[in-house]
Structures are given as C-alpha cells and as structure tokens.
Amino acid sequence: MTKLQKHTSSLVIHSQTHRLKEVREFVAEQAQLHGFKEDDINKIVIAVDEACTNIIKHGYRFAENETIEIQINRNGNEFEILITDHGKKFDPSSVAVPDMQEYLSHYHRGGLGIYLMKRIMDKVEFSFQQKTNTLRLVKYL
Template sequence: MNNNLNINENRLIVKSSTANLITIRKFINIKAKSYGFSSNEIEDIVLAVDEACTNIIEHSYHSKPNLDIEISVSFSKNNFVIRIIDYGETFESRSIKELNLELYHKQRRVGGLGMYLMKSLMDDVRYTSVKNRYNQVLLTKKLAH
C-alpha cells in the first residue's frame, strides 16, 4: 500500500494490485472532499473510481499486480473529472442501458455490475482506447449548488 499519499498532488500512480484500491479510494475521498462534495456524493464517486480501477486490474491487466494505473483529477466549471489511464489490453466500451439482474445473476457477470454502478453513480463515463498504447476512462461528477 502506498502510505505516502500527497494530498497536494492531483495525480496518483499506483501498481495494479487490488491491495492498492484502498489507497485509490483514500486519494479520491480527499480530493472530492476538498472540492466541496457531500458525503453521499463522495461515497458515490469513490465507488465509481474503485469499480473503474477494479475493471482495469481484472480485464485490462488480467490481474497482473505490477503494472501502472495513473489517476489524475481536475476540477473546473463545477465538474470534477477523474481520468484513469492504463497500458493494458484494449477494452471495448460496453453500453449497458438496462440491467437485467436475473440474467446477471445467472451468468455471474459481475464485471457488468461495476460498469452499471459507474454509469449510475456518475454524471458521465467515457472510455477511449488507443490500440496497443493506452486506455482512458473519464469519470465526471457535477457539483450541484
């Protein structure tokens, strides 16, 4: 676990071990709080980022624990944007509009649940992939006033 979390940095680079999810959540929690989100909103943002990083570890890096995940955050015009980059296998953006839980339950498609949660909890979720170079997820949460 990375214990040297510099809260002044807007970027966190961690290895792709699930042991680092706790560090990622802590980083996002601190950042979301500093931008003035409510505790409920912070929980939503933290979970969405956890899901995005879990997907990267499992599907992009196939659970290899020593590859880089780069997370950077920015805040402008009341939009909190979290950008997550990995250098693993190109993934397709899956569009999940309606969740058929019965089907998921039968097929044990847990990865799809993570994607559904991200889309439900954030205002915008965007995937881009440059083949053989990198994948990027942009998660956006609007600060309501």
C-alpha cells in the same frame, strides 16, 4: 473564482488489489476538498474503485507490476477523473449493461462495475489512443 476551481491532482498505483484502499482514500479526500457532500463522495469513490478493479482484473489480468494513473481535474463545476492504463484495449461495446431485474432473477455474478459507474457519474467515456486506455468520469458539483 477561488483557486480550487482550477486544480489538478494525481495518483499512480501498481495494478494490485491491495492498492484499492489507497485509491479510495485519495478520491475521497479530493472529492471532499472540492465540496462534495458525504453521499456523493461515497458514490464517486465506488465508481473509481470499480474502474480500477476492472483494469486490474480484465485490462492487466492480475499482472501486478503494471500501472494505473488516476488524475483528478477540477474545471469550474466539473469534477473530472481520468483513469489511464496500458493494458488490453477496452471496448465498451463488448460489455452489455445489465437489466438489473433480469440480472438478479438469474443470480448472475460480475459485470456490475460499469453499470454502477453509469448510475453514479454524470459522464462515463472510454477511449483508446497510443496504446493507452483512458476512462473519463465526470461528476458536476
């Protein structure tokens, strides 16, 4: 077992959209370090971008001095990203996953973040405990 098969790394940002670039760079670097190919790296990056964008927009409603923590854990073949925030409780059942054909034919806008996360990642799990939202994204290596 190489030492990378058990590894943790994290980044904390303020809830500001200009910090998204830093998040993308952090996630890309970690995904590459753990051996993902370019296509998967690009997809994982967008899934995390979408998650953080949703937190900034909906969880914190653009309040800029709140925090978002992105923690990446590697356990064997599991690449796990835990994204935590202390914003409004997120209820995943309140968001309908769009039927893309219907969505596009009616020129909707927004609401695509969770759809993208689910298309890209192997697991997308939301939880809320002790006033903290945790989004768990998993991609298998």
